Amino acid sequence: MSVKTILSELEGCTDSALLNDWHVVAYSTDLEQGKLLPVTLMERDLVLWRSASGEVHAWDDLCIHRGARLSKGCIERDTVVCPYHGWRYNDQGSCVLIPAAPNEPPMKKARAITHPVKERYGFIWVSTGTPEKDIPVFPEWDDASYQKVHCGPYTFRSGYRAVENFMDPSHFPFVHAGVNGIYDNPDPIAPYDVELTEEGLVTSEVRVTQPYGDPRQIPVIAYYAYTCFRPLVAYFKKRLVIQNPEDQHLGNEDDRFCTFLTTQMVDQQTSIVRICCAMNFNPQPTVEDVRRRQDIVYAQDAGIVDTQRPERIPVDLRLELHHRSDLLGQKYRKWLQTMGITYGVF
Ligand code: FES
Ligand SMILES: [Fe+2]
Missing domain, CATH: 2.102.10.10 (Rieske [2Fe-2S] iron-sulphur domain)
Structure with a gap:
């Protein structure tokens, strides 16, 4: 042998x-x-x-x-x-x-x-095997109008639960109260579409209100469009509209904040999340401002995600309760199951 x-x-x-x-x-x-x-x-x-x-x-x-x-x-x-x-x-x-x-x-x-x-x-x-596809495309990487900032590493237990959390806007008002959502006035999540394409799972935009939605520290209405490229690589592009009409001259209709998220499964219950943020608005935030905000948000996420049980994500949809606002999470789990993934799932 x-x-x-x-x-x-x-x-x-x-x-x-x-x-x-x-x-x-x-x-x-x-x-x-x-x-x-x-x-x-x-x-x-x-x-x-x-x-x-x-x-x-x-x-x-x-x-x-x-x-x-x-x-x-x-x-x-x-x-x-x-x-x-x-x-x-x-x-x-x-x-x-x-x-x-x-x-x-x-x-x-x-x-x-x-x-x-x-x-x-x-x-x-x-890759410890023979890669069938190339690395997913990070659309803003080669676009010089976007400032790029790497953040992390952030440690989570389940890599899949970390990815699912990244793509779940209905937790914002509770886990990120005062930052990505408003505790006393949570946004209803309007129905959205999720499509399985060559690229992965792709959603239509989801609208949420964010008191501190980007490093400019101004309240915004954010429209999230998610792509889950691979079981452990996901992305969102967030369209930003400044909330207060008298401040709207500070923004631009092309303003975007994107995040490309990667997850290294060390083992079935230990994962390392590394992200790269890309943003194109002015004035450009400092690298420290971007990191400070991301560090807060991912620590808030890990504080809850690491308490989820079972630690390994259930891919059999009967094992947890799914609401229509969780459509992306449901499709993600189904997709993992269809791919035949057994490692780190329940
Ligand atoms: S174990 Fe002998 S040289 Fe590496
Ligand atoms: Fe979160």
Whole structure:
């Protein structure tokens, strides 16, 4: 039995829909050259590193020789040096030196276990399978009229419950009272549409009132349009209309605030949410203002989402109660079930 077989038997997730997808495991800024960064994706321990070319590599955090953790080693002369017997692996994952036999070429089988990895939108994306689709498109990323701010990381227990919460406007007045909604005057949620498209689940706009809906700290009427690209990647584009008629000259009909949300399932009950916000209004908020507001909102979310039971989200719709205002959540759960996802669900 090969090490690779043993690893796949030990790995927590066997769902092809998740294995063959891209998952964010770090911000690009987490990975400077010369650093070995251990990360865990669905119980599989990986090591990330950046070679001299600037390219990122994602390998199993395990040396094929005797199973030591490569992340405990170091990078020297653009090779990863195993901390145990000093085997050196180049940026292709090939062992190029066995110090116990420096004049013999290493065996062909002496290779790191490498995985597809890409750097996009300031995130590092890894797949431990064979990706069937490219990374979802973040529509504002290449649009220079949008200021982009990365926020997080935010820790949640269930990754799916974090995603579902991100796409649920009816909790705003309660979880985010005074920020994203008004406790004493919660917005009714008008019927909206959810369509399953090539891109994922896409909604029509949902209207809500927000006393502090964006980092400008002015009350707005917000129209949310959600897309759930993948089981663990979601997005909204929020159209902003300044609420007080006498302040409306401060805004513009093109004003938008968007969030691209990614979730790394570390295991079935531990997840890391990393987001990138994109906004195009003036005056531009400072990075600190954007982060301060997001930190408040995601801490409020985690305070409730992490109390939900069962921790693993039920995909059988009979197991919780669904209202028509939860249409996106219902469709999301059904979609997970249709994809055959069993990891982290109930
Ligand atoms: S375990 Fe890595 S060199 Fe021996
Ligand atoms: Fe929330």
